[in-house]
Amino acid sequence: MSKRNVLWSWFWMFLGGLYFFLPLLATFEFSLKARKGVYSFLAYERVFADPLFLRTFIFSLEMAVFTALAGILLIFPTVYWIRLKLPQLRGLIEFVSMLPFVVPAIVLVFGLIRVFSGAPFFLTNTFTGTNVLLVAAYVVLTMPYLYRSIDTGLQAIDVRTLTEAAQSLGAGWGTILFRVILPNVRVSILSGSFLAVATVMGEFTIASFLVGIRAFGPYMSLVGQNKTYESSSLAIISFALTWAFIGLIQLLNRGRVQTQIAGAH
Amino acid sequence: MSNRLIQNSSNQRDARRARPVPSSLLNWLGVLPFFLFIFLFVFLPSFSLVSGSFQDRQGNFTFQNYLDLFSPSILSAYWVTIRISLASAVGGGILGFFMAYAVTLGGLPKALRNALLTFSGVASNFAGVPLAFAFIATLGRTGMVTVLLKMAGFDLYDRGFSLYSFWGLTLTYLYFQFPLMILIITPALDGLKREWREAAENLGASSWTYWRRVALPILTPSILGAMILLFGNAFGAYATALSLTGGFINLITILIGSQIKGDVLQNTGLGYALAIGMVIVMAGAITIYYFLRRRSERWLRV
Amino acid sequence: MTYLLLSNLSKYYGNTLAVENFNLEVEQGEFVSFLGPSGCGKTTTLRMVAGFEVPDQGKILLEGEDITQLPPNQRMVGMVFQSYALFPNMSVADNVAFGLSVRKMPADQIRQRVSEILKIVQLEELQKRYPYQLSGGQQQRVALARALAIRPRVLLLDEPLSALDAKIRVELRAEIRRIQQELKITTIYVTHDQEEALSLSDRIVVMNKGRIEQIGTPFEIYNYPQTEFVASFIGQLNLIPVQVVDRERGAYRIGEQTIQIEHSQRIPLSDQPKLAIRPEEVKLGKVDGWNQLTAQVRQISFLGAIVRIWLELEGVPLLLDVFNERKLELPKVNEKVTISFPYYACWVL
Numbered sequence: 001m002s003k004r005n006v007l008w009s010w011f012w013m014f015l016g017g018l019y020f021f022l023p024l025l026a027t028f029e030f031s032l033k034a035r036k037g038v039y040s041f042l043a044y045e046r047v048f049a050d051p052l053f054l055r056t057f058i059f060s061l062e063m064a065v066f067t068a069l070a071g072i073l074l075i076f077p078t079v080y081w082i083r084l085k086l087p088q089l090r091g092l093i094e095f096v097s098m099l100p101f102v103v104p105a106i107v108l109v110f111g112l113i114r115v116f117s118g119a120p121f122f123l124t125n126t127f128t129g130t131n132v133l134l135v136a137a138y139v140v141l142t143m144p145y146l147y148r149s150i151d152t153g154l155q156a157i158d159v160r161t162l163t164e165a166a167q168s169l170g171a172g173w174g175t176i177l178f179r180v181i182l183p184n185v186r187v188s189i190l191s192g193s194f195l196a197v198a199t200v201m202g203e204f205t206i207a208s209f210l211v212g213i214r215a216f217g218p219y220m221s222l223v224g225q226n227k228t229y230e231s232s233s234l235a236i237i238s239f240a241l242t243w244a245f246i247g248l249i250q251l252l253n254r255g256r257v258q259t260q261i262a263g264a265h
Numbered sequence: 266m267s268n269r270l271i272q273n274s275s276n277q278r279d280a281r282r283a284r285p286v287p288s289s290l291l292n293w294l295g296v297l298p299f300f301l302f303i304f305l306f307v308f309l310p311s312f313s314l315v316s317g318s319f320q321d322r323q324g325n326f327t328f329q330n331y332l333d334l335f336s337p338s339i340l341s342a343y344w345v346t347i348r349i350s351l352a353s354a355v356g357g358g359i360l361g362f363f364m365a366y367a368v369t370l371g372g373l374p375k376a377l378r379n380a381l382l383t384f385s386g387v388a389s390n391f392a393g394v395p396l397a398f399a400f401i402a403t404l405g406r407t408g409m410v411t412v413l414l415k416m417a418g419f420d421l422y423d424r425g426f427s428l429y430s431f432w433g434l435t436l437t438y439l440y441f442q443f444p445l446m447i448l449i450i451t452p453a454l455d456g457l458k459r460e461w462r463e464a465a466e467n468l469g470a471s472s473w474t475y476w477r478r479v480a481l482p483i484l485t486p487s488i489l490g491a492m493i494l495l496f497g498n499a500f501g502a503y504a505t506a507l508s509l510t511g512g513f514i515n516l517i518t519i520l521i522g523s524q525i526k527g528d529v530l531q532n533t534g535l536g537y538a539l540a541i542g543m544v545i546v547m548a549g550a551i552t553i554y555y556f557l558r559r560r561s562e563r564w565l566r567v
Numbered sequence: 568m569t570y571l572l573l574s575n576l577s578k579y580y581g582n583t584l585a586v587e588n589f590n591l592e593v594e595q596g597e598f599v600s601f602l603g604p605s606g607c608g609k610t611t612t613l614r615m616v617a618g619f620e621v622p623d624q625g626k627i628l629l630e631g632e633d634i635t636q637l638p639p640n641q642r643m644v645g646m647v648f649q650s651y652a653l654f655p656n657m658s659v660a661d662n663v664a665f666g667l668s669v670r671k672m673p674a675d676q677i678r679q680r681v682s683e684i685l686k687i688v689q690l691e692e693l694q695k696r697y698p699y700q701l702s703g704g705q706q707q708r709v710a711l712a713r714a715l716a717i718r719p720r721v722l723l724l725d726e727p728l729s730a731l732d733a734k735i736r737v738e739l740r741a742e743i744r745r746i747q748q749e750l751k752i753t754t755i756y757v758t759h760d761q762e763e764a765l766s767l768s769d770r771i772v773v774m775n776k777g778r779i780e781q782i783g784t785p786f787e788i789y790n791y792p793q794t795e796f797v798a799s800f801i802g803q804l805n806l807i808p809v810q811v812v813d814r815e816r817g818a819y820r821i822g823e824q825t826i827q828i829e830h831s832q833r834i835p836l837s838d839q840p841k842l843a844i845r846p847e848e849v850k851l852g853k854v855d856g857w858n859q860l861t862a863q864v865r866q867i868s869f870l871g872a873i874v875r876i877w878l879e880l881e882g883v884p885l886l887l888d889v890f891n892e893r894k895l896e897l898p899k900v901n902e903k904v905t906i907s908f909p910y911y912a913c914w915v916l
Contacts, residue, residue, distance in 0.1 A: 009371030012363040013381075016443070019360075020388060023399040023440065026409035030402040074302055081295035089296065099307055102547045104501025106518045107540040110525050111310025114317060114537075136306045195390075204393045204504035209525055220394045221508060232402050235395035239387075246386045250379075460652035463619055466639040467646040468666030468717060478665070482656040563699055564655035 024239065031232035043233040050230075052219060060207070060216035063131065064200035067138040068193040071146045074139065076189065077177055079150050083159045097147035100140050105205040112137055113209065130210055137206045142196040149195070153188025157181075191249040198245035202238055311544070318537035330538035339539070342515045346500060349431065349516070353438035354495035360439070361446025362488060369454040382451065385444035392441045393504030400437045400509065404428045429510050437509055438502065442495050449494060453487035456565060486561035490554045497550040501543065517543055568631055570595040570753055571616075571721055576625035578611055584777045585611045589625070591772060591782065593721075596751040598744070600764040603774035604800070609757045612774075613723050616755065617646050629720060645714030649726040651706040653698040659685070659709050660694040666717035684712045687746055704735040711743070715750065722747070722754040728763065740767060761801050765789065773797050795916045798843050805849070807842040807883050809915060819915060822881030826858040829911045837916060844913035846875065846888040851898070854907035862906055864898050878906065 034042035047053050082089050100108070116123040116133055123129035139146075159181065166176045182189070204217035213219050220238065224231035321327040333339065368378040403410050404421070405428050411421050427433055457480055465475040503518040512519050517539060524536025569592040576589040586608040593599050601609035614620040616627060618639030627635045634642050645666075653662050660681050667677045685691045688708040698706055707727055714722060724743070728736040744767050747754050758764050764771050765785040773780040773788060773796075781788060781797045792798035799806065809826075812818040817828040819842065826842070853859055862878040862885060874895065876887040887906060889895065898904050 006372040009367035009373050012360075012367045012371075013373065013377065016360060016364040016381075019439070019443075020384060022410060023396075023403040026403035027399040029409055074299055078296050078299035081292075085292040086296065093299075096303055096307075098551060099303070101497060101501075102551055103307065103311060103544055104503070104518070104547065106501065106503045106521050106525075107314070107543055108307075108310060110521060110536070110540050111314045112306065113525065115309050115313045136302075139302070140306050198390055202390075202393060202395065204508075205522075209522075217394060217504070220398075221504075224394060224398055224508065231398045235398040235402075238395040239391055239399075242390050243387050246390065247383065250383045250386065458650070458652065460648045460650055461654060463617075463639070464646065464648060464652040464654070464713075465665070466619075467617060467642075467644070468713070469640045469643075469669045470665070471640060474669060479654050479656065483654075564697070565699075 024236075027232045027235050027239075031229060031236055034229040034233075043229040044237075046227075047223075047230050047233050047237070052213070056214060056216045056219035059211075059214050060201050060203075061197075063134055063138065063215070064197040066135045067142060067200050068146075068196045070135055071139045071142055071196055072150070072189055072193065075143070075146050076150050076182070076185075079147065079154060080159065080177060080181060083154055084163060093147070094151075097144050100143050103140075105141060105203075108137060108140060109206045109209045124210070134206065134210050134215075137210070138196075138200050138203070141203070141206070142199055145195045145199075146192045149188045149192025150185065153185030154181075156188075157184050187252050191252045194245045194249045194252075198242050201241060201245075314537045314540050314544075318534060318541050320534050320537075322532065322534065327534070330532070330534040333532075333535050334538055334542055338515070339520070339535075342517050342520055343542075345431070345515060346517045349435055349438065349514075350496045350499035352435045353442045353499045354492045356435065357439050357442025357495050358446050358488065358492040361443035361491075362450055364443070365447045365450045365454055369451060370457070381447065385447040388444040389441050389448060392502070394508045396437060396440055397505055397508035400428060400433075400440070404433065404436070429513060431514065434506060434509055434514060437505060438499050442499065445498065446491055446495060449491040450484075450487060453484055453491075453561070457483065483561070483564065486557040490557035490561070493550050493554045493557070497547050497554075500546060500550070569593065569628075570597075570630060571755075572626075572628040573612070573616070574626045574628065576612060576615060576622045576627070578608075578615060578620060578622050586615070586622075586777045589779060591779075593753060593755070595753055598747055598754045598756065598767060598769045600756045600758060600768040600771045601774060602758060602761060602764040602771050602800075603780075604759060606776075607774040608777040609759075609772075609774050610725055613725055613755060613757045616721065617644055617723055618642050643717070643719050644721045644723055645717060645719030647707070647710050647714050647722070647724045647727045649729060651698075651703075651710040651730075653706055653709055653713070655698050657697075658694065659690065659696050659698075659701070662698070662709055663713045663716050665713065670717070680716055684716045687715070687749070688712045688742070702735075703731045704739055707731065707739060708742070711746070715746070715752070720753065722752050724754065724756045726757055726759070729758070729760070736763075743767070765801075773800065775800070792843075795837070795843075798916065803846050803886060803888075805842075805844050805846060805885050806916070807844075807880060807885060809840050809842045811840060817910070817915075821860065824860050824881070826860070827910045828913060828915055841916050842913055843916050844908055846886040848912040849885070849887040849906050849908045851876075851887065851889065851904060851906060853905050854909075857907040857909045859905055859907045861903060864900050864902050864904060866900065867897055878904070880906075 031043045032039040032041065034040060034046070079093065082093055103111075112133060113124065115121070117125075121129075123133045162180055162184070163176055166180045171180065202217055202220075203215075204221060207215035208218040208221070211218075213222050220231065220234045223234055318330050319326055319328070321329060334343075364381065367373055368381050400408075402408055405411065406422060408428070414421055428437075461479055461483075462475055465479050466472075470478070501518065503516075503522060506512075506514060506516050506519060507522065512523065521536060521539050521543070524533065524539065571591075571593040573589055573591040573593075577587045578585045589608075589612055591599070601612060603609050611620060615622050618634070618637060622635060625635070626633055629642070629644075654665065657665070663681045663684060664677045667680060672680075681694070682691065685694060688711055690705060690708050690712065693701065693705065693709075698709070701709065710727070727743070728739055731739065740763055743756075756764070756767060765788075768785060770782060770784055771788050772782050775796050780800075781793045783791070788797060789801055792801065798804050807821060809819040809821050812820050812825065819826050819828060819840070821842065828842075850857075860880060862880040864876060865879050865884075866877040868875045868877070869891070872891055874889050874891050874897065876889065876897070878885045878887060885906075
């Protein structure tokens, strides 16, 4: 490896690093300036003291967890079943899992409202109904990563043999799925879930049209329109959160590169 | 590459063994919930948008909405959206490529590679509202970098730069575009076998010749495919643009958003047409991406 | 003047020794194999000749010219990789032509040369195909053609057949030798497969743990091994502990039975001297003038062309190979038999 090449490499790293860190630094610095003249965590204190913060945070967290659970409950048995019994559908499922990319969040929410706010569903008339719609929308949104993680996990184990072994020992489908197969793909499923949760937590587009400021994303936007320092501290909190989730995923995956298309934009 | 070999043989193994089992109706029942879900929450909304796009305000069938897509304001909205998506895709693609190259083949320590990949995973997910805030704090009128530059005698805003403009938004988009590029292109760079370089050198090629005639041609489908993905990513972005510019820049997504809110145009049919137009663009992008990926996978099956 | 001279080559990775004190003189047109177990340094040495590794010590001289520090793209040596390393974005013809086009040869000359060399490897009809459309054996032939197209001074092959099926391996093996002899090209061939090395080479360099154990013709390596490693690495070998009676006269004792050996001085004696003899040199029954011992039959394995008899001699296993014949009379298991072996076909380690 020539010296000149390595120099160029460092140059690009430096450039990229600069671009990565400056905004974070600037935001953090800004968030500390709430009290005039000195650096303090006043902005953070105000955010944490805001009851709306906790409420929206918990709401989004709940929705995120439901999304992960619903998504896994929907996708995991399906991918398993297809691997086992209907391998010819594999291409179709892969295509379907890419659909959410073709239908971006803004278009999806548009269509969802049109279909489900009126007859015969009337989902948007109640909080519960709206929440259900929200979770459904998020499952669609996070489907690509959930599918990819689960598929990767199942790829690595011999699904057929495990199933047959369990069946020969008298296990039913539920037992096979949740006591035999699931533990072996735990890591993949967990990492897919974390990705889903991270996405949902910060999501704005769908949340703003369906539930408004009940969710964390729209709450952040609202704060941003009024209070500049708090918005910066929220940005830092949000970033730290994402970092925590993704860091966990990396820990779980250790070296495998996970790609995600269409984050929460 | 060995991973792919294991993948393929695992698929083949599962498939081979599964063939003797008859696809009875019971089997199809197992995938029913999933397809039902897709039907309800992906196809229904999409079809409803399609049907809505062909209706006028009275509910009669019309092509007018699609014709209205060609009105100057809408066309300029499309053009702006395309330009931003292109700019951030190419910019993010190039920066991302060189950074990915730096940590894979560029002779940097392994720890840096892992750090970069982790960070890219975070950054590609860090978009929307908080990203807009972050950039306002950096390059806004009183942003840290703006102030620093002003102290050094270089007034950004006097010179005509504004974060709340086309280039400002592009710059902001880059923040999640180029990490995405890094994540997508790193496996492709890893897939460049060391032996190809050695074989090329052995046959007399210089480093540049190797890149020009072997490595870049092999990587091109992946790079192009990644950029297409980046393009689609930016094209469908909504939250970042809204938070940063408040709808000032007329992107297609912003237009659709105002349609849902019921502002301005008050022509829902047009809104639906816009949405369908967007779906068509994304579908086109992903088709090209798939085609390119097939191409490179086929070559690399060696 | 030696065509290719490897002089005192050494290479270390950190504190680990990869190759040490490697000395070899290769004549023009010679086929030399580097043979040894994984990690013995054979590939490292080959890569030093190709220029992909730089030796820490020593020199490489090709036709008198010191190429030790020369970058790989200026050495004019052709390399065939274990994984073929064909450029996936180019057709067969373009792959083969690559080295020529880099040298800016005119297009029609390139075309001619490509056809010529593809004819030699018998792949002319596949010119327009792409690597992913070829079988492993075909890909390897293209790799060979590509390396040969530039008329290299030396041909280097790094375990070229190990990724192929057994049957293809044997076919291609003969092909490689035929082409090498036809073109009279100096060749170094790295392998861990003794059959390949023995059947292809003019000379073999047996390596172990970074050092050369022995250099010799296949016959020499097999019949006159100079170290215990070479003796036991190549072919099957019986090793039977003996007691020294009289080393000068080559008299030894196995249990209560005595034997006589001719080459007692050849290999330095270790603390625990052993009698080394190949299974095919041991015969059933009494042969006049040969050493005769009594052993007990434990197991008989039919291997097709060979029948392998497992005996026990003074508590130690001994293998005996006989060629399969229709009217072969074999002893029964647990039968006590006499075996004989000549005094010149064995040695003591």
